Amino acid sequence: xxxVLENPATESPKPEVGAIPSFDVTxxxxxxxxxxxxxxxxxxxxxxxxxxxxxxxxxxxxxxKWEQDGSLTFRRSCAHGVCGSDAMRIxxxxxxxxKTLLKDVNPDKPITVEPIKGLPVVKDLVVDMEPFFxxxxxxxxxxxxxxxxxxxxxxxxxxxxxxxxxxxxxILCAAxxxxxxxxxxxxxxxxxxxxxxxxxxxxxxxDEGATQRLEILNDKEGVWRCRTTFNCTEACPRGIEVTKAxxxxxxxMITRAF
Amino acid sequence: xxxxxxDVVIVGAGGAGMRAALEASGEARTAVISKLYPTRSHTxxxxxxxxxxxxxVEEDNWEWHTFDTVKGGDYLVDQDAxxxxxxxxxxxxxxxxxxxxxxxxxxxxxxxxxxxxGHTREHGQAAVRRACYAADRTGHMILQTLYQNCVKQxxxxxxxxxxxxLLTDHDLTTEDxxxxxxxxxxGVVAYDLASGEIHVFQAKAIIFATGGAGKIFKTTxxxxxxxxxxxALAYRRGLPLEDMEFFQFHPTGLxxxxxxxxxxxxxxxxxxxxSEGERFMERYAPTIKDLAPRDIVARSMxxxxxxxxxxxxxxxxxxxxxxxxEPAHIDAKLPDITEFARTYLGIEPYTxxxxxxPTAHYAMGGVPTNVAGEVLRDGHNVxxxxxxxxxxxxxxxxxxxxxxxxSLLDINVFGKRxxxxxxxxxxxxxxxxxxxxxxTARVEAxxxxxxxxxxxxxxxxxxxxxxxxxxxxxxxxxxxxxxxEALAEIRDLQKRYRNVSVQDKGKLFNTDLLEAIELGFLLxxxxxxxxxxxxxxxxxxxxxxxxxxxxxxxxxxxxxxxYRRPTSASDAADGHVAGYFDHVEDxxxxxxxxxxxxxxxxxxxxxxxxx
Numbered sequence: 001x002x003x004v005l006e007n008p009a010t011e012s013p014k015p016e017v018g019a020i021p022s023f024d025v026t027x028x029x030x031x032x033x034x035x036x037x038x039x040x041x042x043x044x045x046x047x048x049x050x051x052x053x054x055x056x057x058x059x060x061x062x063x064x065k066w067e068q069d070g071s072l073t074f075r076r077s078c079a080h081g082v083c084g085s086d087a088m089r090i091x092x093x094x095x096x097x098x099k100t101l102l103k104d105v106n107p108d109k110p111i112t113v114e115p116i117k118g119l120p121v122v123k124d125l126v127v128d129m130e131p132f133f134x135x136x137x138x139x140x141x142x143x144x145x146x147x148x149x150x151x152x153x154x155x156x157x158x159x160x161x162x163x164x165x166x167x168x169x170x171i172l173c174a175a176x177x178x179x180x181x182x183x184x185x186x187x188x189x190x191x192x193x194x195x196x197x198x199x200x201x202x203x204x205x206x207d208e209g210a211t212q213r214l215e216i217l218n219d220k221e222g223v224w225r226c227r228t229t230f231n232c233t234e235a236c237p238r239g240i241e242v243t244k245a246x247x248x249x250x251x252x253m254i255t256r257a258f
Numbered sequence: 259x260x261x262x263x264x265d266v267v268i269v270g271a272g273g274a275g276m277r278a279a280l281e282a283s284g285e286a287r288t289a290v291i292s293k294l295y296p297t298r299s300h301t302x303x304x305x306x307x308x309x310x311x312x313x314x315v316e317e318d319n320w321e322w323h324t325f326d327t328v329k330g331g332d333y334l335v336d337q338d339a340x341x342x343x344x345x346x347x348x349x350x351x352x353x354x355x356x357x358x359x360x361x362x363x364x365x366x367x368x369x370x371x372x373x374x375x376g377h378t379r380e381h382g383q384a385a386v387r388r389a390c391y392a393a394d395r396t397g398h399m400i401l402q403t404l405y406q407n408c409v410k411q412x413x414x415x416x417x418x419x420x421x422x423x424l425l426t427d428h429d430l431t432t433e434d435x436x437x438x439x440x441x442x443x444x445g446v447v448a449y450d451l452a453s454g455e456i457h458v459f460q461a462k463a464i465i466f467a468t469g470g471a472g473k474i475f476k477t478t479x480x481x482x483x484x485x486x487x488x489x490a491l492a493y494r495r496g497l498p499l500e501d502m503e504f505f506q507f508h509p510t511g512l513x514x515x516x517x518x519x520x521x522x523x524x525x526x527x528x529x530x531x532x533s534e535g536e537r538f539m540e541r542y543a544p545t546i547k548d549l550a551p552r553d554i555v556a557r558s559m560x561x562x563x564x565x566x567x568x569x570x571x572x573x574x575x576x577x578x579x580x581x582x583x584e585p586a587h588i589d590a591k592l593p594d595i596t597e598f599a600r601t602y603l604g605i606e607p608y609t610x611x612x613x614x615x616p617t618a619h620y621a622m623g624g625v626p627t628n629v630a631g632e633v634l635r636d637g638h639n640v641x642x643x644x645x646x647x648x649x650x651x652x653x654x655x656x657x658x659x660x661x662x663x664x665s666l667l668d669i670n671v672f673g674k675r676x677x678x679x680x681x682x683x684x685x686x687x688x689x690x691x692x693x694x695x696x697x698t699a700r701v702e703a704x705x706x707x708x709x710x711x712x713x714x715x716x717x718x719x720x721x722x723x724x725x726x727x728x729x730x731x732x733x734x735x736x737x738x739x740x741x742x743e744a745l746a747e748i749r750d751l752q753k754r755y756r757n758v759s760v761q762d763k764g765k766l767f768n769t770d771l772l773e774a775i776e777l778g779f780l781l782x783x784x785x786x787x788x789x790x791x792x793x794x795x796x797x798x799x800x801x802x803x804x805x806x807x808x809x810x811x812x813x814x815x816x817x818x819x820x821y822r823r824p825t826s827a828s829d830a831a832d833g834h835v836a837g838y839f840d841h842v843e844d845x846x847x848x849x850x851x852x853x854x855x856x857x858x859x860x861x862x863x864x865x866x867x868x869x
Contacts, residue, residue, distance in 0.1 A: 065718075070716075142410040152368075
């Protein structure tokens with residue numbers, strides 16, 4: 001089928017929502033490639049592409065890679081905000097490139113695109129995710145239970161299920177952790193994403209590992225490093241109230257005896 | 259080059275791969291190789307639910323589920339496999355709950371269930387609530403839960419490693435092997451994206467769980483990374499691909515974008531309407547209407563558009579109407595998909611209907627396996643030590659059309675089976691089978707040729723032409739003419755592919771190079787899809803031939819088995835292929851030989867498919 005929003009019929013009584021004509025947009029991209037002539041130095045590179053109404057930043061990056069410079073390197077997979085591959089810094093804010101419409105980031109001016117901060121850059125917009133996943137693994141991100149398994153499912157009330165719903169939405173894109181000023185200056189800090197995933201189990205009525213997780217997060221690199229700047233909440237592409245979750249973990253640490 | 263030895267190597271870290279890993283890693287030394295980080299796999303994009311006759315909210319049983327699966331697949335389903343799927347569904351869901359999956363709950367605290375297309379009570383009497391779900395992000399929860407449990411079990415992962423070759427001790431493309439002759443899979447060759455280094459993994463058992471190939475189409479719900487790698491590797495090594503002509507088009511992709519909007523939207527009461535506001539599914543499937551199986555709904559939508567009742571300025575989509583549902587209900591049950599409509603189309607589903615059109619979604623076909631997950635090299639002989647599960651495989655539980663919620667089920671049931679079978683087999687093998695001499699030669703030559711070709715056509719141009727011809731000629735409606743046009747274009751694109759070049763000549767994180775390699779997989783999969791579609795001169799499930807609009811059980815109640823063979827192979831050798839249909843030449847140094855395999859029927863006689 002043809003794309004519907006690019007050429008709205010001129011006599012259409014009500015213009016289609018989101019219909020805007022094609023436009024040129026310039027992306028100013030932070031490049032780094034140790035194999036290139038620039039060696040260890042990162043540089044800014046500019047590309048101009050023609051985009052359409054519903055195009056996202058990822059579409060513009062693809063256009064550059066596919067039509068102008070095949071060496072431009074970034075991660076992506078699902079292209080609609082559920083796999084968490086393409087978190088990057090767009091106009092100074094962490095976002096998913098596939099969930100950020102060009103028209104929403106003022107395409108009249110060059111759009112800056114940089115890798116997320118606080119993780120080692122591998123090439124262009126690709127960072128080494130290993131330290132991020134290492135923190136995640138440390139908080140024991142799995143259900144911990146004791147005793148015999150029931151034959152059928154464990155029962156859980158709808159209210160108990162709702163209690164941790166928000167933090168089950170995490171896609172481990174690292175947008176929150178790499179937006180955190182504490183994480184930038186102290187790479188040892190667990191970071192918001194690890195705490196969000198600890199929250200997901202600490203507040204799951206079926207889980208019995210809260211004490212262990214709270215002990216881990218009571219570490220000097222744990223929740224107490226959080227300065228409540230709300231960058232993480234603003235960055236989360238899934239709309240998780242990250243700062244609130246961290247606050248709840250702090251409160252649990254104070255109120256639960258362990 | 260680095261060499262690794264494992265008992266079990268699993269290729270792919272989506273639902274099927276990780277489910278297999280949880281079984282195998284406790285029993286045998288196991289590695290999972292994935293071209294993505296595991297949590298990026300496309301299982302995470304599945305939305306609506308996972309079918310199992312738990313009967314938590316109303317009467318249900320696995321026999322009804324089996325029947326629905328067989329009928330939904332237009333009787334091309336292997337009924338023994340469907341029975342296993344439906345029976346083991348119940349434990350599969352309970353396994354996941356015990357692993358921690360946060361299912362939505364009933365007021366009693368049990369796993370909640372909802373309606374989905376083609377799932378009925380009493381053999382088609384009315385829709386039944388069989389889909390276990392977690393809002394509209396069931397796949398996300400399954401992927402996360404399986405990964406969490408892999409972390410718990412210390413499963414070894416090789417992330418961002420692309421498997422580019424399968425090693426066997428016989429060349430199946432050229433050797434005419436006797437019935438019962440032993441063929442072993444011995445390892446895989448992988449490319450480490452970060453460093454550009456080649457790794458050889460020698461293994462006693464290998465499981466392919468590489469997912470689908472939706473990127474052969476332009477409009478698709480599939481991720482950019484779904485390029486049919488596992489299917490193409492098996493095919494190039496001489497293994498057959500089964501039922502590749504059957505590709506599912508999901509009815510409700512966001513118009514123009516193809517982004518999936520779950521069938522759960524209709525399960526929760528959403529209605530499809532044409533430009534006149536008519537609930538048109540009442541005409542096509544009077545009993546279960548909007549909850550008819552996907553092939554029927556997708557065709558009905560395309561037909562509405564063709565007959566001029568499409569909505570929008572170009573009359574090229576229909577409308578998914580949720581406006582009669584309570585916003586609170588939408589927020590609780592369908593939060594993600596309504597956000598997609600807002601984010602990508604600027605549509606508010608509380609008050610406006612959402613433009614939708616069919617989007618390429620799922621390959622029913624794939625690498626043939628038996629119910630233990632063992633890969634077949636013909637109609638019945640297995641390749642020892644080679645297994646497949648999930649979308650890459652064809653068991654066949656989906657036949658010619660998969661029911662919604664049966665794929666999250668498939669990856670769990672058959673991922674588990676493949677993992678168990680592989681580990682059990684590995685334990686019986688004392689020594690690793692010897693690798694061929696120069697195991698990396700093919701891959702290194704392929705990569706060097708692609709990287710070193712100084713200039714040529716752009717990968718993206720060839721890929722775009724492929725996707726456009728597949729959308730235009732091999733989508734919901736097909737004819738001999740449209741398929742021949744697609745095939746001619748694919749032949750031409752295969753030639754052009756030999757002249758594409760990449761701009762990135764580096765070793766580190768060279769995604770330019772890997773996109774070029776993936777395009778080669780896409781071309782092969784598109785080619786076999788179209789060849790098989792041309793051969794099947796009937797309409798069944800997801801394969802609709804306007805020139806042959808009826809199902810033809812007399813001639814085509816058979817699984818297609820497509821083999822790639824060198825052009826030099828004699829016609830007589832082609833004829834040795836089990837259930838020989840035909841062969842198609844003119845691809846340069848190879849041809850496609852089409853054989854077949856009988857459909858396993860147990861208790862259900864084929865009937866006319868009405869809903």
